[in-house]
Amino acid sequence: MVFMQRVSMTIAFCLLTFYGSSQDGADLFKRTCAPCHSIGGGRLVGPDLAGVTKKADKVWLTKFIKNSADVIKRGDLKAVAIGKEFNNLLMPPFGGNDNELSSIITYIESKGGSVQAAVADTFLNAASMVNVIRGRALFSGHVSLKNSGSPCITCHSVHDVAGVGGSLAKSLNLSYIMLKGQGIKALLQSPPFPAMTITYIAHPLNDQEIYDLAAYLKNISQTMVKGPTTRTTFPFLLLGIGGWCMFMLLLFGLWRLRKRLSVNHAIFARQMATEK
Ligand code: HEC
Ligand code: HEC
Numbered sequence: 001m002v003f004m005q006r007v008s009m010t011i012a013f014c015l016l017t018f019y020g021s022s023q024d025g026a027d028l029f030k031r032t033c034a035p036c037h038s039i040g041g042g043r044l045v046g047p048d049l050a051g052v053t054k055k056a057d058k059v060w061l062t063k064f065i066k067n068s069a070d071v072i073k074r075g076d077l078k079a080v081a082i083g084k085e086f087n088n089l090l091m092p093p094f095g096g097n098d099n100e101l102s103s104i105i106t107y108i109e110s111k112g113g114s115v116q117a118a119v120a121d122t123f124l125n126a127a128s129m130v131n132v133i134r135g136r137a138l139f140s141g142h143v144s145l146k147n148s149g150s151p152c153i154t155c156h157s158v159h160d161v162a163g164v165g166g167s168l169a170k171s172l173n174l175s176y177i178m179l180k181g182q183g184i185k186a187l188l189q190s191p192p193f194p195a196m197t198i199t200y201i202a203h204p205l206n207d208q209e210i211y212d213l214a215a216y217l218k219n220i221s222q223t224m225v226k227g228p229t230t231r232t233t234f235p236f237l238l239l240g241i242g243g244w245c246m247f248m249l250l251l252f253g254l255w256r257l258r259k260r261l262s263v264n265h266a267i268f269a270r271q272m273a274t275e276k
Contacts, residue, residue: 025107028100035186040113045183050113061105067093089178092193123181127215135216138209149203158220176221184214
């Protein structure tokens with residue numbers, strides 16, 4: 001299992017690097033950074049990168065983009081501050097080569113612009129319990145994904161799906177709080193984490209699935225914080241009462257069956273006695 005995971009991670013890196021080498025900065029940015037960053041379009045999962053090349057020099061940017069966790073660990077003040085601001089939601093290390101990274105930085109610089117206020121996150125405004133329930137079924141694999149991607153539960157655990165979820169990746173109980181609807185949407189449209197990229201590059205999620213999954217992740221973050229809402233406990237209560245009635249009916253049936261058996265048995269015994 002671990003071996004297979006390693007192999008698929010390696011393939012993912014190779015694929016990403018291969019795709020990467022034939023593209024220019026704009027394309028590279030769109031594919032590897034845009035799921036989390038805009039340039040002058042407001043904060044997404046990570047900060048708005050407009051003007052970032054004026055705040056930091058190229059050497060620092062290169063080091064940071066290659067492995068932000070490492071720069072933060074070494075105590076670089078600027079990096080530590082950004083890490084804190086984003087709750088240590090670390091960006092994944094860049095998998096490409098120095099030329100590609102340099103063309104991405106050049107592209108960010110050429111776009112210029114200025115940092116915008118965070119855009120209001122309206123993505124999930126129209127979501128209902130129907131979306132949440134569908135999202136849960138997709139997440140747990142009870143309903144298959146249209147393009148036959150693996151269900152999320154193979155790698156991620158959540159607090160309200162019974163059984164052990166995957167342990168390859170982190171629990172998603174609180175992801176919504178940091179990522180918000182837009183962030184989850186961006187991540188699911190083009191997952192930037194190698195293990196997820198390789199899983200969904202050939203089996204992409206469709207828009208409806210992304211919407212349902214995002215609604216579900218929002219719901220579990222809320223039930224995690226506040227405890228289950230009455231809306232979700234209600235069906236369980238009904239199920240409980242239903243189950244209890246079934247159980248009583250079954251008991252009653254068994255009792256009658258036992259009685260009839262013993263009556264038959266008595267007649268049979270009497271007959272046997274007279275025949276003797
Ligand atoms: C999965 C989401 C994600 C992806 C993909 C991602 N980043 Fe980030 N990025 C973040 C987060 C979160 C932060 C802030 C926290 C941290 O330090 O990791 C950040 C911080 C940064 C910063 C520091 C910003 C500042 O204000 O100093 C730069 C520069 C940056 N990212 C560039 C990139 C580039 C270039 C790419 C593509 C090669 C990329 N990021 C891909 C999430 C991401
Ligand atoms: C093959 C394994 C795999 C599968 C399948 C998978 N993921 Fe992931 N996912 C990862 C990895 C690895 C990360 C990076 C973070 C980590 O190391 O846990 C990640 C990160 C995430 C994040 C960001 C979490 C955060 O709080 O920073 C979200 C959201 C997410 N996945 C959602 C999903 C959803 C929804 C599905 C199902 C459609 C899914 N994933 C399927 C491996 C997977």
